[in-house]
Amino acid sequence: MLLPHLFSQESTIVPITVKNPIVEMDGDEMTRIIWKMIKDVLILPHLTIDLKYYDLGVKHRDETEDRVTSDAANAVKQYGVGVKCATITPNAARVKEYNLKQQWKSPNGTIRSVLDGTVFRKPIIVKNIPPAVRSWKKPISIGRHAYGDIYRSVEYKVPGPGTAELVFTPANGGERASFTVHEFKGPGVIMGIHNTEKSVRSFARACINYAVGEKIDLWFGAKDTISKIYHAFFKEVFDQEVGARKAELDRLGIRYRYMLIDDAVAQIMKAEGGMLWACMNYDGDVMSDMVASGFGSLGLMTSVLVSPEGKYVYEAAHGTVMRHYYEHLKGNPTSTNSVASIFAWTGALARRGELDGTPGVTAFARRLEAIVVRTIEDGVMTKDLAAIAEPKVDKHALTREFIDEIAARLTRDRDEKKI
Numbered sequence: 001m002l003l004p005h006l007f008s009q010e011s012t013i014v015p016i017t018v019k020n021p022i023v024e025m026d027g028d029e030m031t032r033i034i035w036k037m038i039k040d041v042l043i044l045p046h047l048t049i050d051l052k053y054y055d056l057g058v059k060h061r062d063e064t065e066d067r068v069t070s071d072a073a074n075a076v077k078q079y080g081v082g083v084k085c086a087t088i089t090p091n092a093a094r095v096k097e098y099n100l101k102q103q104w105k106s107p108n109g110t111i112r113s114v115l116d117g118t119v120f121r122k123p124i125i126v127k128n129i130p131p132a133v134r135s136w137k138k139p140i141s142i143g144r145h146a147y148g149d150i151y152r153s154v155e156y157k158v159p160g161p162g163t164a165e166l167v168f169t170p171a172n173g174g175e176r177a178s179f180t181v182h183e184f185k186g187p188g189v190i191m192g193i194h195n196t197e198k199s200v201r202s203f204a205r206a207c208i209n210y211a212v213g214e215k216i217d218l219w220f221g222a223k224d225t226i227s228k229i230y231h232a233f234f235k236e237v238f239d240q241e242v243g244a245r246k247a248e249l250d251r252l253g254i255r256y257r258y259m260l261i262d263d264a265v266a267q268i269m270k271a272e273g274g275m276l277w278a279c280m281n282y283d284g285d286v287m288s289d290m291v292a293s294g295f296g297s298l299g300l301m302t303s304v305l306v307s308p309e310g311k312y313v314y315e316a317a318h319g320t321v322m323r324h325y326y327e328h329l330k331g332n333p334t335s336t337n338s339v340a341s342i343f344a345w346t347g348a349l350a351r352r353g354e355l356d357g358t359p360g361v362t363a364f365a366r367r368l369e370a371i372v373v374r375t376i377e378d379g380v381m382t383k384d385l386a387a388i389a390e391p392k393v394d395k396h397a398l399t400r401e402f403i404d405e406i407a408a409r410l411t412r413d414r415d416e417k418k419i
C-alpha cells in the first residue's frame, strides 16, 4: 500500500525489491495496532516484498484450533526468515475474555518446538537513555535455551503420604533405574523435568555461533555445585563444544567463561556489557527481563529465534502491552514504544538481504535502525523512554506521532540520498 502523503509528487524513486519472501506473523492487542502502522508507513512504501501472512491473533488461533501457529512455523522452515508480532498466551482469564475454546499453548513455545531454536535477546543502545546499571556501556545479549526444563515438565500435586520415584526404563530392554525423590508424610508437589543431549548441544553451538558472529565473549552460568548431574551436564557439553572451537575463539579473541549462575548474576551487574550470556531456559526467561529493564525499557529489547538449520524469527521481546490497548479501545491517546517491533522488521529484512545476497535490502534495514536511534537521540520518544531520558524531555510522542516522525525522516533521507 502506498501512502501518498509520504512522497513528494516528483519522487521517481522505486521501492527496493526483496528477493525472497518473509513470513509475517500478526499478533494481538496494542502490538497488533502498532504492527499495522509500522508495516503501512515504514515497510510497504519502501519495499516490494512478498509477505507470507499468518494471523496469530488469539481469535484466529482459536478458530483454526491453533493450526495457524504450526503452519506459520513450517512456513519459516520453508522460507528461512520470519517476523512476529507479540501474541497473547492465554491463561484462564484470557480464555474468558476472548471466549476461547481452550487455553491454547504459547505460540512462541510452539514455534520454538517446530524450529528447535535458541532465542537471543539484545538491547538497543541509545545515548540519551542511560542504563539503570551504571557500569553497562555495551549491549548484554542473552541466549536462552528454548527447550525443556520446567517448560516441558510433568507435575503432580501429591494428595497425601506416599513415595515419589524417578524411574527410567531403557528402550532396549536394559535394566531399569529408579530413585526415590521423596517419602511424603503429607500433601505436597512434585515435578519431573528433562533435557536432551541433542538440544543442549545445539544450544551450546548456537551460542558459540552467535558469539563468533558478533565477536563478543561468551558467558555461561548454571548451578552444577547443587545439581551435580543435570546442571553439570550442561556445563560439560559447553566445555566440549567450546573446546572443539578453541583455536577459532582464541584467534578472534573471544573468551569463554563458566560461572555458577549466582556468580554470573553478581558479575553481570559490574560488567560493562558486550558479551553473550548463555542461560538455561528459566534463567533466560527471568534474566532477559532484568537486563531489558536495566537497559531502560522492554520497548528497547529485541529478540531472535535461531534454529540449528539457520532459520530465523525476529520479534520484540515484550508482550502485547495490554494496558495501553484497553486505553486505545476507550479512545484515549497512547504512547506505546514501537522501537523493538520496528527492529523486529529490520532484523528480518537485514537477514533476508544477507541470505539473498541483496545488500540494498540490508542497507535499508540498517538505515531505518539508525534513523530510529537518531530520532530518540534528538528527543522524540514515547512516554516510557521520556521518563528515563537524560537530559530530560518535556514532551513525549504518542504512538502514531513517533512512527510518523520516523516515516517522515526515512522518506526525507531516501529522497536526499536518491536511494
Ligand SMILES: NC(=O)c1ccc[n+]([C@@H]2O[C@H](COP(=O)([O-])OP(=O)(O)OC[C@H]3O[C@@H](n4cnc5c(N)ncnc54)[C@H](O)[C@@H]3O)[C@@H](O)[C@H]2O)c1
Pocket: 085, 086, 087, 088, 089, 090, 108, 298, 299, 315, 316, 317, 318, 319, 320, 321, 322, 323, 324, 335, 336, 337, 338, 384
Ligand atoms: N513474545 C510474546 O509474544 C509475548 C511476550 C510476553 C508476553 N506476551 C503476552 O502479552 C500479554 C501482556 O503481558 P505482560 O503485560 O506481562 O507483558 P508486556 O510486555 O505486554 O508488558 C509488561 C509491562 O511493560 C510495559 N511495556 C511493555 N512493552 C511496552 C512498550 N512497547 N511500550 C510501552 N510500555 C511497554 C507494559 O505497559 C507493562 O507495564 C500477555 O497476554 C502475554 O501472554 C507475549
